Amino acid sequence: MARRPTLATVAARAGVAPSTxxxxxxxxxxxxxxxxxxxxxAADEMGYTGPDPTARSLRQGRSGIVAxxxxxxxxxxxxxxxxxALMDGISQELGPRGYGLxxxxxxxxxxxxxxxxxxxxxxxxxxxxxxxxxDDPVVDRLLARGVPxxxxxxxxxxxxxxxxxxxxxxxxxxxxxxxxxxxxRVAVIAMPLRADRHTGWAGSRxxxxxxxxxxxxxAGVRDVYGPxxxxxxxxxxxxxxxxxxxxxxxxxxxxxxxxLAQADLLAAGAVQxxxxxxxxxxxxVSVVGFxxxxxxxxxxxxxxxxxxxxxxxxxxxxRGVADLLNGTRPENRTFPVRLRPGTTTGPPPGEx
Amino acid sequence: MARRPTLATVAARAGVAPSTxxxxxxxxxxxxxxxxxxxxxAADEMGYTGPDPTARSLRQGRSGIVAxxxxxxxxxxxxxxxxxALMDGISQELGPRGYGLxxxxxxxxxxxxxxxxxxxxxxxxxxxxxxxxxDDPVVDRLLARGVPxxxxxxxxxxxxxxxxxxxxxxxxxxxxxxxxxxxxRVAVIAMPLRADRHTGWAGSRxxxxxxxxxxxxxAGVRDVYGPxxxxxxxxxxxxxxxxxxxxxxxxxxxxxxxxLAQADLLAAGAVQxxxxxxxxxxxxVSVVGFxxxxxxxxxxxxxxxxxxxxxxxxxxxxRGVADLLNGTRPENRTFPVRLRPGTTTGPPPGEx
DNA sequence: ACGGGAGGTCGAATCGATTCGATAGCCTAT
DNA sequence: ATAGGCTATCGAATCGATTCGACCTCCCGT
Numbered sequence: 097m098a099r100r101p102t103l104a105t106v107a108a109r110a111g112v113a114p115s116t117x118x119x120x121x122x123x124x125x126x127x128x129x130x131x132x133x134x135x136x137x138a139a140d141e142m143g144y145t146g147p148d149p150t151a152r153s154l155r156q157g158r159s160g161i162v163a164x165x166x167x168x169x170x171x172x173x174x175x176x177x178x179x180x181a182l183m184d185g186i187s188q189e190l191g192p193r194g195y196g197l198x199x200x201x202x203x204x205x206x207x208x209x210x211x212x213x214x215x216x217x218x219x220x221x222x223x224x225x226x227x228x229x230x231d232d233p234v235v236d237r238l239l240a241r242g243v244p245x246x247x248x249x250x251x252x253x254x255x256x257x258x259x260x261x262x263x264x265x266x267x268x269x270x271x272x273x274x275x276x277x278x279x280x281r282v283a284v285i286a287m288p289l290r291a292d293r294h295t296g297w298a299g300s301r302x303x304x305x306x307x308x309x310x311x312x313x314x315a316g317v318r319d320v321y322g323p324x325x326x327x328x329x330x331x332x333x334x335x336x337x338x339x340x341x342x343x344x345x346x347x348x349x350x351x352x353x354x355x356l357a358q359a360d361l362l363a364a365g366a367v368q369x370x371x372x373x374x375x376x377x378x379x380x381v382s383v384v385g386f387x388x389x390x391x392x393x394x395x396x397x398x399x400x401x402x403x404x405x406x407x408x409x410x411x412x413x414x415r416g417v418a419d420l421l422n423g424t425r426p427e428n429r430t431f432p433v434r435l436r437p438g439t440t441t442g443p444p445p446g447e448x
Numbered sequence: 449m450a451r452r453p454t455l456a457t458v459a460a461r462a463g464v465a466p467s468t469x470x471x472x473x474x475x476x477x478x479x480x481x482x483x484x485x486x487x488x489x490a491a492d493e494m495g496y497t498g499p500d501p502t503a504r505s506l507r508q509g510r511s512g513i514v515a516x517x518x519x520x521x522x523x524x525x526x527x528x529x530x531x532x533a534l535m536d537g538i539s540q541e542l543g544p545r546g547y548g549l550x551x552x553x554x555x556x557x558x559x560x561x562x563x564x565x566x567x568x569x570x571x572x573x574x575x576x577x578x579x580x581x582x583d584d585p586v587v588d589r590l591l592a593r594g595v596p597x598x599x600x601x602x603x604x605x606x607x608x609x610x611x612x613x614x615x616x617x618x619x620x621x622x623x624x625x626x627x628x629x630x631x632x633r634v635a636v637i638a639m640p641l642r643a644d645r646h647t648g649w650a651g652s653r654x655x656x657x658x659x660x661x662x663x664x665x666x667a668g669v670r671d672v673y674g675p676x677x678x679x680x681x682x683x684x685x686x687x688x689x690x691x692x693x694x695x696x697x698x699x700x701x702x703x704x705x706x707x708l709a710q711a712d713l714l715a716a717g718a719v720q721x722x723x724x725x726x727x728x729x730x731x732x733v734s735v736v737g738f739x740x741x742x743x744x745x746x747x748x749x750x751x752x753x754x755x756x757x758x759x760x761x762x763x764x765x766x767r768g769v770a771d772l773l774n775g776t777r778p779e780n781r782t783f784p785v786r787l788r789p790g791t792t793t794g795p796p797p798g799e800x
Numbered sequence: 801a802c803g804g805g806a807g808g809t810c811g812a813a814t815c816g817a818t819t820c821g822a823t824a825g826c827c828t829a830t
Numbered sequence: 831a832t833a834g835g836c837t838a839t840c841g842a843a844t845c846g847a848t849t850c851g852a853c854c855t856c857c858c859g860t
Contacts, residue, residue, distance in 0.1 A: 103817060113840045124818085125838085127838070131838080145589060145592045147818090148815090148817065150506045151818085152568075154502045154505075159502055159570065177527075183551075184526070196515075198551075213546060215501075216504075216512055218501040372747075395747055454845090464810085467812090470847065470849085478806090478807055479808070483808080499847060499848090500845090502846080505815095506815050506847075
């Protein structure tokens with residue numbers, strides 16, 4: 097069978113130079129209508145569907161691809177509405193500009209994108225959305241390769257523009273809200289502190305938290321409740337994990353009267369776990385979340401939560417990448433996080 | 449500033465031919481240890497981080513990219529656990545083989561990937577996950593370009609291997625289950641029938657359903673309940689949409705005693721809408737779903753649903769793509785859909 | 801001591817387009 | 831009539847690697 101036709105083949109058939117044929121397809125320069133028609137006819141006859149993207153990329157030095165580097169297994173990441181909103185924001189901004197999003201899958205083990213893989217993929221820019229991991233081996237590689245990169249909540253690197261939110265302030269606001277309601281026995285449910293998945297009391301692990309986001313949120317809680325507030329670490333940011341952690345808290349002797357979940361999904365799980373035990377929310381236990389998601393399925397409740405401007409943040413990230421692609425470096429941005437009271441918090445049981 | 453170093457530059461500096469330097473990086477042929485060290489040293493000094501992915505792609509004729517073509521806006525698509533599972537299955541199979549997933553964003557309007565965009569993106573293979581849309585303008589372009597393509601539930605094209613499920617049989621099984629319980633007044637809640645979003649009674653639109661999936665599921669229901677079963681079309685496959693549609697059904701005079709939702713998310717919405725009205729499920733109204741998702745947040749209920757082997761299907765898709773990349777054409781596959789009884793169906797109100 | 805083979809290196813062709821400066825016509829204004 | 835400007839086309843260089851056959855050494859076996 098004959099080889100796939102190339103621009104040169106088509107040009108030859110149409111009796112023009114390759115450069116002219118190129119003009120026809122890329123619409124660059126002036127081409128006589130008759131010539132254009134001849135070239136298109138030749139292309140049609142030969143089944144040529146347009147320039148090879150790879151060759152074009154090589155010559156033009158741009159591939160039309162933006163890499164999104166997310167940690168963890170895809171299924172899990174994509175269950176996280178925050179990550180989804182981010183993807184959506186980016187695609188909303190970049191799609192119309194003709195860019196596609198390359199999702200680089202992780203290692204089988206950690207789930208984080210492998211350096212190898214990232215180094216082998218074409219990209220015009222990259223977005224880090226690895227939950228604000230501190231030290232990412234991929235960063236250096238990317239910077240060395242000269243790929244314009246933007247980080248969302250981390251890694252914090254002077255060489256990389258950063259879009260983030262006031263994690264600490266938000267968590268503190270949530271904690272303050274609960275404290276002002278009168279809660280003294282509180283517990284925290286937190287996302288994984290480090291890449292090595294681990295479940296249970298955070299304890300000594302608090303010293304070396306690998307994710308900026310989690311570190312700052314915990315710091316916020318401690319700003320209000322001091323360093324002794326008990327912290328339970330979950331293996332992931334899923335409703336089920338939140339429920340499991342909350343179950344552990346609520347089944348213990350002397351259970352907390354308020355749960356400070358550091359993500360809305362975890363909080364939702366906590367609400368469900370409480371209800372499953374016949375506890376009223378907020379009558380018996382208050383629950384606060386973080387992120388400010390819409391959770392229409394949390395029947396009958398609006399979660400009290402530290403709300404980040406998710407859509408605005410995501411679009412800002414998208415525009416930031418667009419800036420990078422234009423060769424300008426976007427400003428660092430920090431978005432505020434505000435407490436949004438819902439129906440899941442109230443005074444502690446004794447004080448009604 | 450000096451230009452980014454290339455393989456040739458590095459080779460020159462190390463005093464070897466470019467071809468030799470190439471061997472060092474690609475690990476292809478035999479290279480003396482001393483030579484390798486010299487080349488690596490030179491690369492290090494010059495800040496060369498490895499071969500340019502685009503150039504390599506051009507020469508090798510493969511880019512390490514698999515395109516995933518999904519319909520609709522990303523945020524919405526990714527809220528659909530079925531699409532997520534698919535992405536995850538693909539990435540599980542393809543990630544270890546060194547492939548990245550390119551998500552091609554849609555038009556601002558329809559949300560479907562634009563032909564333009566698809567034509568411009570490098571890819572070694574493509575997966576259609578457009579909800580089984582019948583006629584996709586992108587298909588021809590892709591086939592003409594010679595991109596190995598696999599379809600999930602559609603478009604059905606003799607040139608494209610297909611992985612699908614028994615939509616009709618599954619929907620029929622769900623309907624039969626409800627009929628055998630004694631329900632005579634039933635209504636269907638269905639995902640969009642065509643790309644033009646529309647809400648309301650399907651009616652005359654049934655003649656030209658654009659999505660194989662929906663068409664087959666509706667056919668399955670009609671196999672049991674005949675052609676007159678009322679069908680309400682939602683604008684999307686979201687919990688909220690299901691709730692809205694169910695509200696419309698339940699608030700009407702002479703409401704159905706059973707709702708056949710053609711997706712679990714819609715069914716979940718229906719359950720919530722019923723409960724919000726003080727109706728008991730299944731005491732006052734039964735609800736059946738389709739897909740067989742785990743919905744841990746559907747408090748207190750396990751949804752009765754026509755379950756597809758989601759994980760197996762997704763991995764099969766992943767392996768199918770791997771086959772395509774190896775140059776072999778995977779067999780068409782159809783997975784069975786089995787009714788999985790839960791707690792959301794029971795006899796109609798009169799008959800207890 | 802000589803033929804054969806393996807290991808190591810190199811040159812040149814190639815992948816498929818884009819881009820830019822050069823050139824050839826042709827028309828218009830002076 | 832000629833200079834100048836425009837349009838349409840072409841040639842050749844270039845993007846940055848990979849690949850394949852050729853070639854040279856050196857070592858080993860007989």
